Each structure stands twice: as structure tokens, then as C-alpha cells.
Amino acid sequence: MAAALSSRFLNTVRCSRLTSVSSVYQNGMMRYSSSVPSDSDTHDDFKPTQKVPPGGSTDSLKDLVENDVKENPVMLYMKGVPEAPQCGFSSLAVRVLQQYNVPIGARNILEDPELKNAVKSFSHWPTFPQIFIKGEFIGGSDIILNMHKEGELEEKLKDVSANHKSQ
Secondary structure: OHHHHHHHHHHHHHHOOOOOHHHHEEOOEEOOOOOOOOOOOOOHHHOOOOOOOOOOHHHHHHHHHHHHHHHOOEEEEEOEEOOEEOOHHHHHHHHHHHOOOOOOEEEEHHHOHHHHHHHHHHHOOOOOOEEEEOOEEEEOHHHHHHHHHHOHHHHHHHHHHHHHHHO
């Protein structure tokens, strides 16, 4: 019975109008593909889309990152949010920064891949989290942890925490 169903399925696939039939069944083995067929019958909901229209999207994201870094004495681009980090490195960065009782500006890079790329481009650094203090790119969680242990982070944040306490 299984052979009959398999044969019937294969004949249906071979007779269908899909252009990628050879990628579905080859050499007696089932093959899978993640490509979207360029079939005119493909529904618009399943076609790739761009979230932001071309022309100006990178400029606006670059401006967003520049403003974030300029307006927040401590800016953290992370996976998740400070209240709910979604990776260990982001969690470590938040815990270290919270030791200094400073306001932390943060953006979740998991919500927008274009933002993630814009931040990488801005800092010329490939990994996350990324921490900026007073407009200067510092690095990731390993760097601020080391600065914390050496007492350098306290020095870097002293006027930020003093301004925060006086408000």
C-alpha cells in the first residue's frame, strides 16, 4: 500500500507544473528546498518583502543609531531588553551596568535585522551586545566585565551616575 501511495504521489509531482520537480525527487531520495518558486500563482503573502522601502532606509537607521548613542549616556544594543535579556552575553552586560545605577538606553536587535546591520556598520563590530558610553563605542559584555573588574568602568560612568542621582 505504501508503495502504491508513493508511486501515486511521485506521478502527481512529476505531472505538476512545478519547475523544481528535479529538486523534489532525485535518485530515489526525497530532496527539500527552501527556495520560493517563481511561479506566478504564488500568493503575495508568501513572497519576500522589504520592511522599509528602498532608498533612505539605511540612512534613517544610521540616523536612529547616531541619535540613540548621542542622547543616551549609556546605550546598549542587545538581544532582548534589559528586563528580559534573550542571551547570556546580553544578560551579563545588563547585570554589570546595573551595578552602577545608571540609566540604560537599550534596543532589541532581534526585532529588526536591518537595525542589527546598521549598528554593526556604525560600530564596525560584528557581535552583540554592543555598549556605547557617552557616545563612545566600548565593546561587548566581555570588555565591560573586564573594565568593571579593573575599576575602569566606574571611572567611565562616574559622571553619568552622578547626573542620574541629581535628577
